[in-house]
Amino acid sequence: MPKIINVIPNDNYTLVIELDNCHKIIYDMKPRLHAVRFCNLADIKKFKDVKVENGNTLVWDSLCEITIDEIMNIIER
Numbered sequence: 001m002p003k004i005i006n007v008i009p010n011d012n013y014t015l016v017i018e019l020d021n022c023h024k025i026i027y028d029m030k031p032r033l034h035a036v037r038f039c040n041l042a043d044i045k046k047f048k049d050v051k052v053e054n055g056n057t058l059v060w061d062s063l064c065e066i067t068i069d070e071i072m073n074i075i076e077r
Contacts, residue, residue, distance in 0.1 A: 003055035004068055009048040013041075015058070017071070027071055037064055 002019040017025040032038045040063045041047040059065045
């Protein structure tokens with residue numbers, strides 16, 4: 001599984017996820033903002049406060065997190 005090296009949050013609730021294999025994923029979080037798990041991220045300031053943790057997880061403070069495995073599984077559907 002590739003490692004996340006950087007994440008860029010955008011105003012339209014997409015994330016540009018840069019991987020160590022030189023690929024980028026553009027991940028649209030808008031559909032997930034209605035889920036209880038991610039509803040706090042509807043506040044754009046909170047959404048933009050995303051960090052990479054251990055190369056495999058995107059974390060928003062103590063609000064929530066999502067792993068690269070989960071993102072890849074969603075993309076492959």
